[in-house]
Amino acid sequence: MTLLKPEQIPTVGLDFMNHDHAAAAEQINTLYQLLRQARAGDKASEELIEPLLAEIYAHSQSHFAREEAEMIRAGFPAYGCHKDEHERVLEELTQVLSQWQKDQHIEQLEDYLNTTLCDWLINHISTMDTVTAMFVGRYNHSVA
Template identity: 30%
Template sequence: METHTMSQQAGHHGQHRPRVAPHTETLEWSSAMLLGHAPIDEAHEEFVDVVMALRECTQHTALACLQAVETHLLSHFAVELEWMTKTGFPAMECHLDEHQKVLDAVQQVNALAAVGEAGLSDVRRLAQALIDWFPGHADYMDSALSAWVNKKLHGGAPVVVRRDLKIETPAAVL
């Protein structure tokens, strides 16, 4: 299986991610993930839900969870494609290439699991690969798409109100 290559293959077309997200076992939706374009933000919140359900699935729920992730990705990526097409997003080809690699990995595991050739450990590895991939993709590619769409539709950058952010205050200087 090639689920481990999602993050390795991302950032092609001469683009590089500015930072690598730390490995985490979980993904939790919060207002810190908002990008400022409601259709994309809603798709991202649902992504977090279906991927975490996949991460926590059992042998009995794995196939249903895999199908839910695949169905979600088809819808999620179609929403983003619609906005890219509608607004003439300049990085559309690269963005779509990354989506296709992710979808290919999910469909591959789903097909193998359906015939008993992929087990729960494979499903969990896929979930972990999606958890590892998503923050960088959202921060880098989807934030650019959100900014582009908002500029085209509203003439400016999105305004995002984030709640419950932990802000560290520097120590007082003597």
């Protein structure tokens, strides 16, 4: 059982971004599985949730940094707006991790995953990331 199917993730014009998005979707699916197993009483799965949340944060940080470096290189005009959104999500993920460390509230984390994080990822890819990939792709073509 998966939460995000590969076909739900929009494809953008740059491979490194598609690779990061596939990895992010895989982490979300693993978290979804662990939460289901934890809700069924599996303590071993529950213990894997905190390190996975830390990995999700770390991967998001490097995923966003790769996009930001390309935006700077290509002189993307909406860089500030795209970067602000990345920073907002990193802040949110920090809060989600510290909340989990405090209370291990399974349903609350499932709710965040189902109603916020998945929708955010798909929406962010289909808007800001798509436009960024188009701009950077054209820039690459113009300097090639």
